[in-house]
Amino acid sequence: MTKRIQAKYKIDRRMGENIWGRPKSPVNSREYGPGQHGQNRRGKLSDFGIQLRAKQKLKGYYGNITEKQFKRIYKEADRRRGDTGEILVGLLERRLDAVVYRAKFVPTVFAARQFVNHGHVLVNGKKVNIPSYQVKPGDVIEIREKSRNIPMVLQAQESAERDIPDYIQVEDPCKVTFLRQPALDEIPYPVQMEPNLIVEFYSR
Numbered sequence: 001m002t003k004r005i006q007a008k009y010k011i012d013r014r015m016g017e018n019i020w021g022r023p024k025s026p027v028n029s030r031e032y033g034p035g036q037h038g039q040n041r042r043g044k045l046s047d048f049g050i051q052l053r054a055k056q057k058l059k060g061y062y063g064n065i066t067e068k069q070f071k072r073i074y075k076e077a078d079r080r081r082g083d084t085g086e087i088l089v090g091l092l093e094r095r096l097d098a099v100v101y102r103a104k105f106v107p108t109v110f111a112a113r114q115f116v117n118h119g120h121v122l123v124n125g126k127k128v129n130i131p132s133y134q135v136k137p138g139d140v141i142e143i144r145e146k147s148r149n150i151p152m153v154l155q156a157q158e159s160a161e162r163d164i165p166d167y168i169q170v171e172d173p174c175k176v177t178f179l180r181q182p183a184l185d186e187i188p189y190p191v192q193m194e195p196n197l198i199v200e201f202y203s204r
Helices: 009-015 047-061 067-079 084-093 096-102 109-117 151-158 195-203
Strands: 121-123 140-143 168-172 175-178
Touching (some): 047 067, 047 195, 067 084, 084 195, 096 121, 109 151
Antiparallel strands (some): 121 140, 168 175
């Protein structure tokens, strides 16, 4: 288990935003950074600092993605034709763990990574246990039959905390079809993400 999973709400407090939109986030009651000096750290950010914060916020939102993995996804987005920032968030949403989270199979993106790792997910009828696996339009993602009554799954499905976006078609509560790579304005981020600033960060 990484430090990021163990102290995931520190990301919220460091950013000063409830980036997952969760009721339990400490930002709801303490809008300052973690640590004994957290309340004294709010200075004006430089352009570099603003760009870095945008990158850390988006990377943190998707859970346990390393800097190396994130940069690799950015390079792939930059290689393709079109708006690099739009393509970047689209590629992040195509990760299997992100689709599992969006489909409400599990309550958090951190749980989604673990859920995939433990072999609970099928893609087109075959077990896939790689969280970074890139789902393609038309792929059918479902929970294995014997994993459908796990308490965490039942809790996520009953939660009214978030909705399933339009680019994921629900076949039944444990089975969805990924329709297309989404655009930025289709992705239900609880806070504003600024992929254009991330493009500027990596273009420096």
